[in-house]
Amino acid sequence: MSKNNDITFTRPEFDAALSTWGKNRDVCSGPDAVKAAGHLHLPRLNPSDTSEANNQRNESYLARAVFYAIAANTKQGLQGMAFRRDPTLELPENNKMEYLKTNADGAGTSIYQQSQQSLESVLEVGRDGLYVDYAKEGNQAIILRYLAENIINWRTKRINGRNKLILVVLRECVEEEDGYGFKDVIQYRELRMEDHRFMVRVWRPTGEGKAQKYVAGEPYYPKPFGAEHWDEIPFIFIGAQDNNPDIDRAPLEALISINLGHYRNSADYEDSVHFCGQIQPWISGLSEEWRDWLEEKGVKFGSRNPMLLPPKGAMGMAQGQPNMIAKEAMDDKKAYMIALGARLIEQNGAVKTATQASGEQASGTSILGICCSNVSEAYTVAVMWCARYLGIKELDAINYAITKEFLPKGADANVINAIVAAWQSGAVPTLDMIRSLQKMDIIDPAADPAAILDILNTQGPNFLGDSNENDERAA
Known part of the structure; x- marks a missing residue:
């Protein structure tokens, strides 16, 4: 069978990016993953020498190297900034999709947790994917997340003036019983537009070894509630630049490369310390x-x-003279990583004005803001597809948003007084006043403005205490 007719076919750009994604995943996972990769990330000394002595020297060279989890800490810091507030999920006024808040994928992962994982993947490799399926058992639409490494093939076509997905092939790993244990089986899920209808087909392996091949199961045609078929594939890419199928560079890629360079300098430095210290x-x-x-x-x-x-x-x-060249190279890379945004590598005790801090935040989090917007948009579309499966028509009421206010805003007394004065004079509606105070963290940002307004309308005046006590003091 021609490779082009094989369900396991992978796009050339996917093949080109795969090794980079693996490197990024290892570095962002921390020292254990980098060390477990052996000399994949650390060059061998005298690679043409295959003697036992050289092998032992390389093992010692690898063991002494110190990997600093700079990219991993930076990634965690960016995630913490993005999710310092819970994302907001706006749904139509019914409870058909409330389950998404606690179980979006049918396996107990909430939409909030799943979106954190998607943002993490976008920061690491610049790519993730969401597929919306329907679970008949619970009468629920579910959002399934796919890593970039498992989206092996895709194709688009210009239809009615816009590019639409007409094919997506997803690699899946499923567990099968094997006595008291289990074994992992790779299968492929084909999402295809066929005669303007969305079709799904699962390919399962048969045979062993070189004789193994994949055989397609019976195709089935999911359809939204009240419709004959889907006129699109309910799958969306999430990227670092935008949500089209093109592969984007990872936001942390430059930092990851310098982090690996720092690791190699560290290996040379530790080897030099060992050699010169004897x-x-x-x-x-x-x-x-x-x-x-x-x-x-x-x-x-x-x-x-x-x-x-x-x-x-x-x-x-x-005793040999100390070799400080590798140490100087490490220090140079450390300074460069700080400039790239790895602020967690050292504590800066300098006092900064609010204007300086705000300016640094704007420059340091602009890429993070784009990633958060892309993840928010993808999940909004996915929830809309869930609504179509369930027959919910109020799609305009659906919105999922990760905050882009990554640092708490300082509460300026003059600004607060101006907002309240404008509200008292009738120049600003009450709901706008509440939203403004929510943005400044004066009022809980997660609270519903309408609920806060209802509380304000029912609690009555409470400025100096009970009104009877105020009357007595006045007398």
Whole structure:
């Protein structure tokens, strides 16, 4: 069978990006993953020398290297900034999709947790994917997330003036019972537009070894509630630049490359420290007889082991001069990583004005803001597809949003007074006043403005205490 007719066919750009994605995943996972990859991320010393001695030296070279989890810490910091507030999920006024808040994928993962995982993947490799399916058992539409490495093939076509997906092939790993244990089986899910109808087909392996091939199961045609078929594939890519099928560069890619360079410098530095730190004893003035005698009897060092030497003999210790070139290269990369946004590598105790902090936030989080917008847009579309499966028509009421206010805003008393004065004069509606105070963290940002307004309307005045007490004080 031609490779082009094989369901396992992968697009050339996918193949080109796969090794980079693997490198990024390892670096963003931390030291254990990088060390487990062995010399994949650390060059071998004398690679043409396959002797046991050189193999042992390379193992020691790898073991002594220190990997600093700079990219991983930066990624976690960016995620923490994006999710310092819970994302907002706006749904139509019914409870048919409330389950998404606690179980979006049918396996117990909430939409909030799933979107965190998607943002993490976008930061690491610049790509993720969402597929919306229907689970008949619970009468629920579910959102399934796919890593970039499992979206192996796709194709688009210009239809009615816009590019539409007409094919997506997803790699899936499923567990099958194997006695008391289990085995992982790779299968492929084909999402295809066929005669303007959305069709799904699952390909399962048959045979073993070289004789193994994949056979397609019976196709089925999912359809939204009240419709004959889907006129699109309910799958959406999430990218670092936009949500089209093109592969984007990872936002952390530059930092990851410098982090690996820092790791290699660290390996050279630690190897140099080990080599230069070993003291080499030397002895001069020996005759051949004395040399042979010392070689036969051996030499002991220490304060309680006198060294017997012939007349005019001498003994001393030699130590290599420290090699600071690798250390200087590490320091240079450290400074560059700080400039790239790895602020967690060191604590900066400098006092900054609010204007300076705000300016640094704007420049440092603009890429993060784009990623959050892309994830928010993708999940909004996915929830709309869920609504179509369930027969919910109020699609305009659906919205999912991750906050782009990554740092708390300082509460300026003058600004608060101006907002309240404008509200009291009738220049600003009450709901706008509430939303403004929510943005400044004066009022809980997650609270419903309408609910807050209802509380304000029912609690009555409460400025100086109970009104009767105020009357008594006035008298």
